[in-house]
Amino acid sequence: MAEAGAERVSGRSSGLLFVVAIGLAAMVYWLEFQDPPEPGIVDSRQEELFPELEAQDVEWVELTTSEGRRLRAERDTSGWVIVGAHPGPADSVAFEAAASQLASLRIEGRVDPPVRLEDFGLEDSVVPLRFGARGRTHQLRWGQATPIGGNTYVRIEDEPGVDWVASWRANALQKKEIGWRDRRVLDFDRMAVRRVLVRWPGGGATLVRQGNEWQLTDPLIESADPFTVEGLLTQLSFLEADGWVEEEARAEAEAVLKESVFHFELETDDGELPRELAIAPMEGGLEWVASGDGGRLFLLAANRLEDLPKALFDFRHKSLGGFDPSEARGLHWVFDSADSQQPNTTLTAEWSGGQWRPNDERVDPEDLRGAVNALSTLQATEIVADGLGAKEREALGLAPGNLQVQVSGEGGRVLTELVFGRVRAGQGWWVSSADSPTVYRVDEALAEVLPVDAADFQARWISSADSEPLSEAVDGDTWNASD
Known part of the structure; x- marks a missing residue:
């Protein structure tokens, strides 16, 4: 028994010595290889x-x-x-x-x-x-x-x-x-710009601010699309560089800019020299070089330029609605019957009591609300022609028109007046403004909320829900303005 007790004491002592040894080793290691200490908070x-x-x-x-x-x-x-x-x-x-x-x-x-x-x-x-x-x-x-x-x-x-x-x-x-550097390519006051000159391969445009409106003066004289012009000025004012051309690469970059793809010139009313910007792709096309204020040469990621207007169409007036739907007070729409033996269908409506009140009570006021909202923001997707002969307009359903639309505001002020022709599946819906010979194409999706002619109006807005589908009211043939 005594021998067994001695063995237990000896084993316990050995364990304690082992723990002490490990502790001493850890302390030596910490003193020798410790990370920088974390002292207390400064007073x-x-x-x-x-x-x-x-x-x-x-x-x-x-x-x-x-x-x-x-x-x-x-x-x-x-x-x-x-x-x-x-x-x-x-x-x-x-x-x-x-x-x-x-x-x-x-x-x-x-x-x-x-x-x-x-x-x-x-x-x-x-x-x-x-x-x-x-x-x-x-x-x-x-x-x-x-x-x-x-x-x-x-x-x-x-x-x-x-x-x-x-x-x-x-x-x-x-x-x-x-x-740390100013990344702005051009530093200018967007509201002070009075003239914009844009050049691209094969074309260009000159735009002049007249009051609160923008006018195209070259190569056409007509109203410009204000959203495109103001959008361009906003893009240029916020355009930021992704890098700079180093001095050793400057000669190469200047040579590239001589063949610039885009050139912008902005004239302001503050009497200063025009701001100029030339942009051209570097080898590989992933980066573009731009010359901005003070002769500095910038590098731009190609995706920064994807939304820049690149064609005359971009600057032309394309808004066929352009009114606030809350200002609409009266509607006068004429749907062509397409049958000389049948009269056209005329739909009128007045805004009263927070809803549209049509002359035909079978028309759902919510259908009218949806159509007016769609018309208020209507944008052309293409300018087909600046003028067509009588036969061409008739072929498109624009003479006299499959649908004539007038939306008026307070006091009978006309907000928009449009003539719609035929809808062609996959091609769009031809339309012209009542006061312009220009023929536009709009997205055929508009026909989902606006009947295309008298038959479609009768089927969708008057008859029961099992009337003919919209697709039967859309022409399946095709027509080309050049025919």
Whole structure:
């Protein structure tokens, strides 16, 4: 029994010694190879790095971009400008944000000296961020992230200790070059533009603002599509570069621009020289080069240009409705009977009491509401011809018209007046404005909410639900305006 007890004591002692040995080994390893320590929070009186500074006190900033390029930006009366080897306009919003971050930078914690700077990623070889404020130069070096806590080590003014700040503050001061430069290709006031010249391969257009309207003056003289022109100006005013042409590639880019695919010239009423923009595809077509303000050469991703108007049709007036449906007060529609022995069908309606009240009570007011809404935003998908002879118009059902539509507002003011011809499956619905010889094509989907002739009106809006389907009212043959 005594021997068994001794064996148990011996085993217990051996276990304790083993645990102590493991603990000593762990302590030695931790002392030798520990991660940088996480000290306590700095006293609140020391939290702000530059308590005497405001954002507007920062006069210049010199930093390293994520790509490793050194940039220096200086504040001037108009904002911020990049100076030095690669000068150009700066993104003033980005540098104002940087100035605000620097002036309000707060210490979250500190490791007091002595420290090994390389343990924190803060060795002397790290190029500092420098900035000037109130005649003094300040600098700080960014280190690695803290093991926990979402912070980043920083060394300030070459002090022997190490501080750390919230990583989101540090990240705001570490960007790619494109995040620091002004990416706008053209800087202009969209509302001040009075003349737009557009050129593309094989054609072009000149547009002039007259009051609140836009007019085409070349190669046609007619009203322009205001949505297209205003949309173009908006696109150009917000067009941002995806990169810049480096000096060594400038000659090649300039050669490409001599064969530019698009050329824009904007004249404003402020007396300044016209803003010009030329755009051409680089080899491969994935990037385009553009010459913008100040002779700068930009690189643009090809998909940024997909929505630019590229044909005269884009600029021509295509809105056949263009009215607010809430302003409609009266309807006068005539459906052609297609039978000389039968009278045409005339539908009138007045807006009263929050709904349409037709002259034929069998017509559902909601059908009228849907048709008026569709007409209010009606856009042509194609301009078929600027004028057709009587026979051609008759072949399209436009003389006198399978359907004549007039929508009026208060006091009988005409909001839109259209003549609809035949619907051709897969081709669309031919239509013309009552006051213009131009013939348009609109999407045949309109026929889903608007009867195409007297028979279709009778079948869908008057007769029972088992009347003939819409497809039987749509011609299956085809016709070409050139025939």
